[in-house]
Amino acid sequence: MVAFDMSISQLITSAMPHNTFMDMFFSLFALRGALAYLWALPVLFVFTYEEVHHHMFIVRMSIVTVTNYALFTLLKILIARPRPFLQAGTVLFNKQLSLACPTDFSFPSGHATIAVGVAVVMAQTDKKRRMLYYVLAFLICLSRIYLQCHYVGDVISGAILGYVVAIIVCKYVRVPKKKKV
Numbered sequence: 001m002v003a004f005d006m007s008i009s010q011l012i013t014s015a016m017p018h019n020t021f022m023d024m025f026f027s028l029f030a031l032r033g034a035l036a037y038l039w040a041l042p043v044l045f046v047f048t049y050e051e052v053h054h055h056m057f058i059v060r061m062s063i064v065t066v067t068n069y070a071l072f073t074l075l076k077i078l079i080a081r082p083r084p085f086l087q088a089g090t091v092l093f094n095k096q097l098s099l100a101c102p103t104d105f106s107f108p109s110g111h112a113t114i115a116v117g118v119a120v121v122m123a124q125t126d127k128k129r130r131m132l133y134y135v136l137a138f139l140i141c142l143s144r145i146y147l148q149c150h151y152v153g154d155v156i157s158g159a160i161l162g163y164v165v166a167i168i169v170c171k172y173v174r175v176p177k178k179k180k181v
Contacts, residue, residue, distance in 0.1 A: 002081075005153040009084060009145060016146055029136075029143035057125045060173050064117045064166045071161060072113045081107040085148045101149035109150045112158030115140040120166030 016022065083106040119137035123130035141159055144150040150158075 005151045006084070006087070009148075009151040009153075012145055012152060013148060022146070026139075026143040026146040029139045056173060057121070060121045060124075060166075060169050061118065063169050063173060064121050064162075065114060067165050067169070068113045068117045068162050069110070071165065072108050072110045072158060075108055075161075076105040076110075079107045080105050081151075081154070083149060084151055101147060106150055107154045107157065108161055109141070109144050109154045109158035111144050112137075112141045112150070112155045113162040116159040116162035117166040118162075120163055121170060124166075124170045 083101060083103070085101060086103070115137040119133040122133040126133075137159075141155045144155050145152055
């Protein structure tokens with residue numbers, strides 16, 4: 001299974017164009033440093049303009065983020081899968097970009113877990129722009145493969161983890177019904 005994941009990841013990465021524009025584009029979605037605020041504007045918008053009647057958005061977002069962080073951190077420690085750019089035999093397309101990846105374990109992708117979890121909560125709160133949130137999460141996930149920080153299986157597993165946690169939280173952390181006077 002690991003060999004299959006490695007070969008699929010290599011196939012996808014080699015099928016994508018590798019040039020200065022694509023390197024910069026996917027580096028933006030890698031959410032390193034100050035670029036982590038990519039989510040800040042949509043979250044601030046939803047919180048300010050859509051969250052007038054209740055505060056479940058911030059409660060849900062907090063629970064999803066903390067739970068996902070704890071789960072993916074625990075799984076990384078338990079599974080201890082090395083990152084693709086650290087594996088012997090991996091063809092690196094841009095060693096400089098790959099070296100910017102964290103050096104902890106690879107499985108599951110924390111970026112994918114958090115991005116999809118946040119996208120689900122955002123989409124549940126702001127249905128008008130839900131496609132924007134899912135596209136943003138998809139680009140973050142794809143950036144992890146492009147930059148060779150993760151295997152495809154790491155990203156898919158992280159995305160599934162983030163999605164499941166967010167759906168459960170959105171289902172059970174409900175908006176209190178207003179009392180009719």
